[in-house]
Amino acid sequence: MTAPKIELRGLGKIYPTPQGDVDALVDINLTVNDGEFLCIVGPSGCGKSTLLRILAGIYEETSGEIIVHKADIDRPLNSVVFQEYAIFPWRTTLDNIAFGLEMRGVPKPNRMAIARAYMEKVGLTRFADNYPNQLSGGMKQRVALARAMANDPEILLMDEPFGALDAQTREVMQEELLRIWEEDGGKTVVYITHSIDEAVMLGDRVVIMTAHPGRIKSIHPIDLPRPRTQQIRGTAEYAHIAQVIREDLSEEVDKAQAMERLES
Amino acid sequence: MATTGETLQATAEEVIRKHETKRTRLFYKDAFYKLLSLISPFVLLAIWEIVVRTEILNPIFFPPPTEIFKTMIEMVQEPDAGGFLLQDHIAISLRRVILGFLLGTIPGLILGLLIGWFRSVRAFFDPIIAATYPIPKISLLPLMLVIFGFGETSKIVTVAIAGFFLVLISTAAGVTQIDHVLIQAAENYGAKRSKLFTKVILPATLPSIFTGLRLSLGISLLIVVAAEFINTNSGIGFLIWSSWQVLAVKKMYAGLIVIAALGLFFTSGLERIGRFLMPWAGDIQSRTK
Ligand SMILES: Nc1ncnc2c1ncn2[C@@H]1O[C@H](COP(=O)(O)OP(=O)(O)OP(=O)(O)O)[C@@H](O)[C@H]1O
Numbered sequence: 397m398t399a400p401k402i403e404l405r406g407l408g409k410i411y412p413t414p415q416g417d418v419d420a421l422v423d424i425n426l427t428v429n430d431g432e433f434l435c436i437v438g439p440s441g442c443g444k445s446t447l448l449r450i451l452a453g454i455y456e457e458t459s460g461e462i463i464v465h466k467a468d469i470d471r472p473l474n475s476v477v478f479q480e481y482a483i484f485p486w487r488t489t490l491d492n493i494a495f496g497l498e499m500r501g502v503p504k505p506n507r508m509a510i511a512r513a514y515m516e517k518v519g520l521t522r523f524a525d526n527y528p529n530q531l532s533g534g535m536k537q538r539v540a541l542a543r544a545m546a547n548d549p550e551i552l553l554m555d556e557p558f559g560a561l562d563a564q565t566r567e568v569m570q571e572e573l574l575r576i577w578e579e580d581g582g583k584t585v586v587y588i589t590h591s592i593d594e595a596v597m598l599g600d601r602v603v604i605m606t607a608h609p610g611r612i613k614s615i616h617p618i619d620l621p622r623p624r625t626q627q628i629r630g631t632a633e634y635a636h637i638a639q640v641i642r643e644d645l646s647e648e649v650d651k652a653q654a655m656e657r658l659e660s
Numbered sequence: 661m662a663t664t665g666e667t668l669q670a671t672a673e674e675v676i677r678k679h680e681t682k683r684t685r686l687f688y689k690d691a692f693y694k695l696l697s698l699i700s701p702f703v704l705l706a707i708w709e710i711v712v713r714t715e716i717l718n719p720i721f722f723p724p725p726t727e728i729f730k731t732m733i734e735m736v737q738e739p740d741a742g743g744f745l746l747q748d749h750i751a752i753s754l755r756r757v758i759l760g761f762l763l764g765t766i767p768g769l770i771l772g773l774l775i776g777w778f779r780s781v782r783a784f785f786d787p788i789i790a791a792t793y794p795i796p797k798i799s800l801l802p803l804m805l806v807i808f809g810f811g812e813t814s815k816i817v818t819v820a821i822a823g824f825f826l827v828l829i830s831t832a833a834g835v836t837q838i839d840h841v842l843i844q845a846a847e848n849y850g851a852k853r854s855k856l857f858t859k860v861i862l863p864a865t866l867p868s869i870f871t872g873l874r875l876s877l878g879i880s881l882l883i884v885v886a887a888e889f890i891n892t893n894s895g896i897g898f899l900i901w902s903s904w905q906v907l908a909v910k911k912m913y914a915g916l917i918v919i920a921a922l923g924l925f926f927t928s929g930l931e932r933i934g935r936f937l938m939p940w941a942g943d944i945q946s947r948t949k
């Protein structure tokens with residue numbers, strides 16, 4: 397189970413812009429293990445979404461290398477839950493969720509059955525035939541989540557998938573995500589979040605990134621037992637590790653804000 | 661853990677219920693506005709009739725609506741000097757509009773998609789379009805007459821050129837404005853080439869395509885009428901122009917009414933097709949107060 401799934405070596409990303417090059421990522425070294433739930437936290441603008449897009453193969457790295465080990469030729473390698481949702485305005489909830497399956501050529505009755513099942517898991521059955529412009533931000537986010545999970549990829553790449561949800565729904569969805577993850581068995585997950593609580597609650601490890609340009613500052617293993625529920629937030633171990641990470645990260649957030657003040 | 665889905669489901673149902681009471685209220689509001697729009701033309705006609713009958717306006721220039729309709733009924737039954745009934749003129753103009761429209765918009769649509777999607781195609785065609793687009797298309801009519809002679813072709817081609825540019829430009833703009841995250845998502849979920857085109861690029865561009873089609877139909881009508889002023893013995897434009905020459909004001913108004921009706925028919929027809937093809941965009945209009 398500890399075979400590497402994704403290996404990043406000296407990875408860097410530069411965006412060329414008319415105002416000059418933007419260093420988004422610098423010297424990222426990281427191994428994500430097969431079946432691991434890895435969380436990444438970092439201040440806004442530190443390059444998390446950039447990193448996720450490189451992992452997804454959407455962007456190309458500027459330097460260094462990335463190795464992804466594919467295990468199953470019949471399954472998609474990765475599916476992304478985008479921070480911007482990126483669900484299709486011209487498709488209903490159900491058709492959005494079935495999109496990946498449709499592109500892969502899964503026959504209609506099968507893909508609709510699968511899509512329905514995931515639609516129910518994210519609580520959107522009443523909205524099956526609604527278009528995205530009739531859904532709230534949190535609902536759209538759940539459509540995006542269901543679309544990724546229904547696609548059954550080897551690696552799930554999630555960019556703040558619960559960012560638009562209220563606290564209650566978010567907690568429900570966290571438990572649901574863990575449950576589906578454990579049910580589906582062995583998916584590798586890279587999960588980006590702003591919330592330390594969320595990272596500790598979900599992750600096997602938490603990666604902290606530095607403020608812009610993004611580097612890896614530290615990696616914290618989370619040795620809390622699974623399966624986890626919200627009850628875990630009441631334990632002393634949880635409180636301890638969350639505190640350690642909070643202090644580690646707050647340094648970076650301060651730095652990021654100081655930099656922004658300098659720039660403005 | 662079945663409760664998680666249920667909790668969310670319950671909240672969702674609550675939202676829908678609130679939505680539905682609001683919907684019935686919206687329904688009556690809608691009906692009221694529809695009624696207003698329905699009676700407004702009749703109110704206008706009534707005022708017109710009264711103002712002319714009381715001779716506040718000169719009936720020579722502004723014949724009362726009832727007289728105009730009487731004239732129209734005559735025109736439907738009795739052929740004019742050229743042997744055409746009113747419906748013949750309409751059919752002839754319609755044919756020119758529709759053939760020109762199709763001949764222009766179909767290539768415009770295809771080239772617009774290519775220009776929007778392929779940078780190389782865009783780089784090649786941009787200067788050509790920038791140079792030719794500002795030419796008022798009606799000014800090409802004499803050239804078309806030289807090339808194609810006095811027959812139908814010259815008019816149809818002029819209409820086609822105008823429609824071609826409008827559809828091309830709005831289609832190309834629509835493609836370049838597609839949210840690139842949607843393309844990234846589509847590709848991440850396995851959409852390639854033809855699927856990416858039919859399932860993402862085309863639906864994403866459809867609203868812009870329809871804007872182009874609407875503009876293009878309006879212009880087509882305008883150009884056909886203008887072309888018919890100049891060198892024909894048939895069509896609505898001819899009807900209006902020849903009536904002016906003999907000061908048959910009522911016939912002129914008949915022509916104007918037909919043109920207005922055609923414009924209205926085209927616009928609302930396209931709108932209907934658009935709403936059918938793009939049900940996801942349907943809520944936008946009803947959201948205004
Ligand atoms: N397409 C782009 N072109 C130029 N610069 C970019 C581009 N995308 C991102 N950047 C820059 O790269 C840096 C990292 O951006 P990124 O979106 O990866 O941050 P993030 O960590 O996801 O932030 P957030 O938490 O706010 O989502 C930022 O400084 C941003 O301005």
Ligand SMILES: [Mg+2]
Pocket residue numbers: 444445446479555
């Ligand atoms: Mg981001």
